[in-house]
Amino acid sequence: MENTIEKIRDKDPEQKEFHQAVDEVIHSVKPVLDRNFEYRQQGILERITEPERVIMFRVPWMDDDGQVHVNRGFRVEMNSALGPYKGGLRFHASVNLGIIKFLAFEQVFKNSLTTLSMGGGKGGSDFDPKGKSDNEVMRFCQSFMMELYRHIGPNTDVPAGDIGVGAREIGYLFGMYKKLKNEFTGVLTGKSLAWGGSLIRPEATGYGVVYLAAEMLQTRRQTLEGKSCLVSGSGNVAQFTTEKIIELGGKVATLSDSSGYVYDEAGIDAEKLAFVKELKNIRRGRISEYKERYPEAVYIPVSPERDYNPLWEHKADCAFPCATQNEINAKDASHLLSGGVALVCEGANMPTIPEAVDIFLDHNILFAPGKAANAGGVAVSGLEMAQNSMRLSWPRKEVDDRLKQIMKSIHSTCLAASSEYGVEGNYVAGANIAGFVKVVNAMLDQGLV
Template structure:
């Protein structure tokens, strides 16, 4: 069979079964285009039908979360855990609490997580979970009550050597703490069943900063591969949460000029670049502020523009760090017109397929989130190892390990991409990341049999 017919057969099979799951199908389509030629060239992969097995989740757990709010009202939410693939280790991936959470979003995130975890080189499978619960405007007590009810359902499906969830959007150290407390009460076990915990009960230094810092460490490697560095580079960042703020902080420390932050309501623009003090203040305040960007403007840091995004701003490097499909084809063309030469994803799949194609067609460095934002799960893996040894390593050592892991991921992507480089020597990081991760996953699946 040809590459095209294999692609059409497998994608058609998935499209027929899951035609309403657009985010999941988008993630699968993006990866399939790159890995089908590798699949076709390996008889063991084809004999084991590895691609189809890798695309389908091993297990999808759905549950209803019924709970009583602090006002005495019964509320009902939906909960999921997608245990996508465990060939390389226990399922690992975050929990997201947001009204937009649905099965399609979680399947796409779990699928991506498998590739991301494989790139780290650590023994972790891929999973994702969450609920359509909206914590915005809720009291601390209501959030605690929901987290406890959510864990009462989830706890029977996870364990330190089975499935180790972490945080994601709207699930930070506070929520992890509430869930961990409930797990411990129900199971009478103090074990590394969640990552992102507080330092007082098994958490790790650098975990909070890891995704944003790791994104900048990867950006440094891309700059070096292109015979340049971050110093004086003009950087636009989308988002105003944990990843965006820590990425901005580390970029400024490396000498870059970060000129934007954004959220769903608008854009904060600072032409001379935010100061490290501005970002440090925002990191401390962003979880309690209704709109940290407006608060920053009031401190004299930039100008606020309602309903604007960063993609029309002149820059050297773009770091989309907000959410999936936030950067579209028109945005990509605007970035290219304004001189952008590198795009690295801090969020999961923030660039649409058309935006990705626009970047790659112009031969600029475009790095998918499965490679560039893997720092968070890498530190989660290091937290797991600390929990297993009942130890806690210093922030300095963990930051060095994070830098080393991100450099190793870059090398894996670069090695595969160089094999596929076009006549101009263009390095396609998307293909490099997808193929490097696929080889590791496929080899693990084949080695364990059908």
């Protein structure tokens, strides 16, 4: 195990996020490796940590002033043992190959947990849509798809949205794919309802996070009703996490973006959340504008140089990190403990650093990793693929019921795996073990490929 981790670090020393994701999974599955010598003999660790395919390409595009820019595009097709590659596209200035590999690696196990037939992949670009006009975003998306279309398809690789890629971007990407391939297929998920999208897809990740949190609380005979909650982020996942918490009787006090956060002691109710959706989704404004509309709230700017985030210092019962990777460090974890938090459910991908995870587990905090907690998004993407294949559109209640059932299944699967391998109640180990075993057994069935 340690030899494999060292080889990965030596091979790609700059890919810190990928190393972190691999390290967590490999150490979690040690009991599985100890029990199954065949896995070691067949080089499973080396095979599952090496992408099946890595695609990198340049993306030239022209801004509204006629100036040409060049960004870098990525698609990492990590593992297809369970089905076509499935995973989002992220457009953000921070994107690099290491981040895309970490996301693709996590996606493999997340997709495995959903019970649907999907492999794992991820892609994106260091292009940032923030501050760009619709025409600039369209020209970029069209240029991006002019290369990506060669490598994707409904039975090969089905991308979706992620940070910086919403319904607008998916529409532009799909339009260019359709033009290039001269076919209308379910090659992208997250589409608009009028042309192949699924009801509940925008809400799915956030709703799924809360459905899993509710299942976890039930193990301690509790519900979300009356619970005070801290939510980070203000994008799609944070918005619909907040919406479902409100629906289940909880109170959300915080939302954030890259510049800072708002703390509303009275709670962010449905009316205030509607303002946030309009602010972020339509006007693409900053969360600081929340205080202008609701002066009773407090806005706290947060510098990226700060070694902790004061958002996590507020007293609460539950925390839902929904912003980005590695946003909760050991200091933040200690502040959450001091503030009385008893449950942490990850809406983002790997938002908690390993030392912070250890603090939560050591103090018996209910902690759900992103690969389990935020799997609702890709689960409904899988349901969208099924609807596209049948040329059908399921009603909202049917999709929501399927999502609830999938999250219940993920919860029970994680608990069962943690119990079988002697780490009872550890959702991190349970998620990693359950996802790993399913993927690895499929790989062995398919031979050395």
